[in-house]
Amino acid sequence: MDKIVIIGNGIAGVTAARHIRKLSNKQIVIVSAETDYFFSRTALMYVYMGHMKFDHIKPYEDWFWKKNRIDLINDYVTSVDHQGKRLILQNGEDVTYDKLILATGSKPNKFGWPGQDLEGVQGLVSKQDLDLLEKNAPNNKVCKHAVVVGGGLIGIELCEMLRSREIPVTFLVREKSFWNGVLPDGESAMINEHILEHHIDLRLGVNLDEILSDEKRKVRAITIKETGEEIACDIVGLSAGVTPNIDFLKDSGIELNKGIKVNRFLETNIEDIYAIGDCAEQHEAIGNRRPVEAVWYTGRMMGETVAQTICGNKREYNPGHWFNSAKFLDIEYQTYGWVFSTNGKKEHESHFHWRHETEKICITLSYDTNSGKFLGINTFGIRMRHEVFDRWLTDERQADYVIEHLKDANFDPEFYAQYESDIVGKYNSEMNKNIQLKKKSWKRILSLGA
DSSP states (O other): OOEEEEEOOSHHHHHHHHHHHHHOOOEEEEEOSSOSSOOOGGGHHHHHTTSSOGGGGOSSOTHHHHHTTEEEEOSOEEEEETTTTEEEETTSOEEEOSEEEEOOOEEEOOOOOTTTTSBTEEOSSSHHHHHHHHHHOSSTTTOSOEEEEOOSHHHHHHHHHHHHTTOOEEEEESSSSTTTTTSOHHHHHHHHHHHHHTTOEEEESOOEEEEEEOTTSBEEEEEETTTOOEEEOSEEEEOSOEEEOOGGGTTSSOOBSSSEEEOTTOBOSSTTEEEOGGGEEESSOOTTSOSSOOOHHHHHHHHHHHHHHHTTOOOOOOOOSOEEEEEETTEEEEEEEOOOOTTTOOTTEEEEEEEOSSSSOEEEEEEETTTOBEEEEEEESSOBOHHHHHHHHHTTOBHHHHHHTHHHHBOSOTTSOOOHHHHHHHHHHHHTOOOOOOOOOHHHHHHHHO
């Protein structure tokens, strides 16, 4: 009976384990030093903010693992001996395997800033990071001011978390506008406004120069590179992106680049070793996707895919149409298909943008300039149905069709305000069209989702 060993108990590794168990009677071992049991990483912020307890973000009861014959080892792997098919643990013991799945996730980027290893400097990726945040910023008496460095999704989450305890926050963003490498200009500008309205000291177009220490090797301040300004603080949150957690594999013989190199079947260059999730890097990017995708749902899909292959149903990783969701403070964001930033737009790509006059609600629809084909949509403050947009992208619908049937994709409860009429009106005006908004058809919605 094959012994499958998985390094990492995040969404990718645990999904692989669950699906291998559904498909087979193989021996399964998960090795992780982060926590005893799997938890929902995207919900860590809600534990700190007091909305949930840590036990609430564990999707499975503790007895689940024994019942499903998934053995758990709480330790670090220090090296992989692929010739002997064994792992060496930090405690000195060995773990043998027949097939190995690497699902080691990510770690926060550090860029060699002076003082980046001082006490009070941390990221927000792991359970240990959450515990450290409780120590470094339990309240606004212990932590009188915080600085968050890096304008991505983790950065804005960390700002929201700290503000929930009324801790003043300065937010350093290198770009001239928040996340404008991803968002079109109108959306990025709206989020800038929203951050400032939540009493976060947003500093755009600046870089961290140095983290300054007190006599106890603890953070006391930072300096800004462009101005030399010194900002006193008790904690520095590093959120300038993440990088695959693969340092322990450098002498393993497994091919590495930014991440662990894999083919479309998630196989590495070493037989019987696979890589999935944030740590995996495709040899060639899939469509417009990045070679490394640190996204929750792609980790889950990779776990399902590799389980099929290991259980004899060799399957190519096919993530389908791009989609993602996030939250900017209290604004919900969804994206389906491809909507590139204003500076990153493809040659053939055009955007239609609508924003509500007073509320922080907007959409940006991307379409092919020549053919009018729908390419993607971003929505802020309006919930949309994934299955509807997925079908429209597969069917290569026209942008006109999407606007005409936009109500079919709306997922907001009926008592929520509806904005489709305003959107269609602006679209008609800008595009010189006469699109008539179709009434919501539940029959059509059900067929789209079938």
